[in-house]
Amino acid sequence: MGVERGDREEQLAYSEQMAAMLDETKRRKKAAKILAVVRHALGREDLAGLRALDVGCSAGFIADELAGAGARTTGVDIDEPGLAVARERFGHRVDFRHARGEALPFDDASMDVVVFNHIYEHVVDPEAVVADIHRVLAPGGVLYLGVGHRHQVVEPHYKLPFLSWLPQRAADRYMQLTRKGDHYYEHYYSRGGLRELFAAFDVWDYTLPVLADASAFDGDDLIPGWVARVPEPVLAAALPAVPTYIWAAFKEPATPAGPPLRVAPRHV
Numbered sequence: 001m002g003v004e005r006g007d008r009e010e011q012l013a014y015s016e017q018m019a020a021m022l023d024e025t026k027r028r029k030k031a032a033k034i035l036a037v038v039r040h041a042l043g044r045e046d047l048a049g050l051r052a053l054d055v056g057c058s059a060g061f062i063a064d065e066l067a068g069a070g071a072r073t074t075g076v077d078i079d080e081p082g083l084a085v086a087r088e089r090f091g092h093r094v095d096f097r098h099a100r101g102e103a104l105p106f107d108d109a110s111m112d113v114v115v116f117n118h119i120y121e122h123v124v125d126p127e128a129v130v131a132d133i134h135r136v137l138a139p140g141g142v143l144y145l146g147v148g149h150r151h152q153v154v155e156p157h158y159k160l161p162f163l164s165w166l167p168q169r170a171a172d173r174y175m176q177l178t179r180k181g182d183h184y185y186e187h188y189y190s191r192g193g194l195r196e197l198f199a200a201f202d203v204w205d206y207t208l209p210v211l212a213d214a215s216a217f218d219g220d221d222l223i224p225g226w227v228a229r230v231p232e233p234v235l236a237a238a239l240p241a242v243p244t245y246i247w248a249a250f251k252e253p254a255t256p257a258g259p260p261l262r263v264a265p266r267h268v
Contacts, residue, residue, distance in 0.1 A: 022059050031065035032218035034144050037206050038113055041142045041248035043257025047071035050112035055101050056119035060086025067093045101129035109138040117146040121186040126197060134200050137251045145247040150188040152243035157186060164188045201249035203268035204256055208235050210246050212263035232263050
């Protein structure tokens with residue numbers, strides 16, 4: 001029998017389960033994309049003088065890149081093995097803390113930049129985590145969101161087609177039949193569910209801008225060059241098939257402050 005979502009246990013050593021979390025080259029490339037979106041949303045060349053928080057920092061590569069961009073950076077996670085790696089490598093310039101996302105140990109409005117990248121599907125209570133992120137984000141700050149959705153064609157953790165579409169029991173059985181494991185842990189929302197999850201924020205969708213100009217957003221490792229030649233209406237029509245949405249969210253109504261792009265961010 002599949003374990004219902006309410007019975008899920010915390011993933012306390014995720015970096016030891018997923019080797020990708022320790023792939024420094026890929027994590028730093030992902031961080032470059034995150035920084036490009038954050039800089040455009042804020043209209044800044046760097047993050048000098050800002051306070052940044054990486055929620056679900058694991059081994060710390062993204063947090064280290066935030067610090068390298070000038071931010072006073074903190075990383076939080078419940079993944080003690082990942083935190084140990086992070087502290088050993090980057091503890092001299094990043095403050096790494098063992099903390100849960102729904103109980104962040106920071107004052108209200110104390111962070112100018114928050115990164116929440118491919119994390120919500122792993123936490124036990126996404127609504128509580130998002131609420132606490134909203135609490136600590138300062139007015140005028142930005143939350144970077146890399147969010148997968150339920151209707152992605154290939155589930156990214158186990159590379160199984162349509163896995164995230166299935167009810168829990170069917171997903172568990174699919175995992176067992178393909179020998180990927182006994183239980184499908186991750187829980188994805190639909191696009192509508194994601195809008196509800198982040199309804200307290202003013203959200204701008206950067207997915208199409210990144211697809212249309214991947215090199216400007218350091219996404220050219222994953223996005224083929226020919227995609228930049230696809231007309232905007234065609235890209236927009238294909239958006240439901242994109243496995244990850246890239247969103248920038250403000251605590252209060254705001255407009256991305258960066259220069260004009262070939263394809264502009266869309267208000268969610």
